[in-house]
Amino acid sequence: MPRWDRVKKSFFDWERLTDSFPHLLHAFVLDIKIFAWTTPCILIVAVLIAIARSTRAPALFPVRIFVIAYTDIMRGVPVILWIYLVGFGVPGIGLERPWNSPLIWGSVALGMTYSAYVAEVFRAGIESVHESQRAAARSLGLSSSQTMRHVILPQAIRRVVPPLMNDMVSLQKDVALVSLIGPIEILRQAGIDKAKFANFTPFVGAALIFLAITIPLTRFTDWLLTRERDRTGASKVR
């Protein structure tokens, strides 16, 4: 491998890594902030969408149509395109500071698309709860919303924790896409350092920082699942 030395020099330069690491860590704080404020919004909106879609009352038909359209449209367009459209488009209508910040609207775009994906995960969970559970709850006189809240949702959420965490890991990475409309988060900072050093090592540093978050997050999910299985002792084949 005659070119390995050159690759090593431009991607794995220890000195460049230690030089840029503090900048990268500092910029990563913004990634964490975006992740931290979009995640709860996504989860709440997604649960509401999934519940709306699982309603059965004929009178709520328009609501179901609306949320189906929402999830289809949000999932049908690449995330990056939504970030451009919403991130540049909405401030473009002439909002005052601080409401014209691409950071805010980029996060909103991210939240909108992810809530549609996560809603589908919740919906799959809701539908996986056997109809007999609903029958049992309704037979006790619980209303359909009480049945959803106490019987269906708790079981659905437990079942979708792994795919949900999968989406969260994915979101944690896609936060970097917001950099494309301006905010200096870790990916953009790595780009800046790359240009300054004429060396790609800052990107490797950024990758290491992402891994430091996403791997523990995945292990934590596994731990949660094991604990849940031990507690309820589900030895049955489902």
Place this chain on the structure above:
Amino acid sequence: MNAKLTLNSIAKSFGDNQVLRDISLTIETGEVVSFIGASGSGKTTLLRCINLLETVDNGSILLDNTEITAVGLDPNPIRRRIGIVFQSFNLFPHMSIRRNVTLALTEVLGMSVDAANETASSLLARFGLSEKIDSYPDRLSGGQQQRVAIARALALNPEVLLLDEITSALDPELVGEVLDVVRELKGSGITLLLATHEMGFAREISDRVCFLAEGVVAEMGQPEQIFSHPSDPRTQQFLQRVIAAGRLRG
């Protein structure tokens, strides 16, 4: 005696399959009535219609002379008065045994947590389940789960209890403990409707037995009459098959 439950010409189809054609019968307060018949004869569907889990296509059901199948009626207050126990138990797997029993008490009746817990403790003690009160359903045997399901339905103090083939999913050695609970309920004033394949038990416990065939009541009467002197040829044929299968002494 007064009629607790009156069924007038009940009909119910699922697609092209007409499960109930024309069922009319009256059940007295405190009476124990068993519904027998081949699989698919409509026993389960009939019980689910009475609990309003299914809507009838035709006919009406009266509880204490009030029509409960009227269009637009809120089913929830009625379901509190008519409990149901399912073949597959249908306990809530994410809740402790205690919470399974108290859920409807706190959420539907608005009882305080303490009062609900007390009700659950005494009911579960009555059925020999005190030790399991903090366990989760998956840790219990089938017989124990079904007894919890009965306790859960009884917690609301229903006037009518529907038992839908409650021993069909159990291992043979666990059937007895569940039937003992049902024996205990008889005579407590509650009206019991059973869909069952346990012919010996139906004969022993029932005030009346109703044989369903092809979506109608083929024959209904005292257990002795149905089991020893069936008049309808369909009943005779059914019982012969049951005896041949060793499920009833001839």
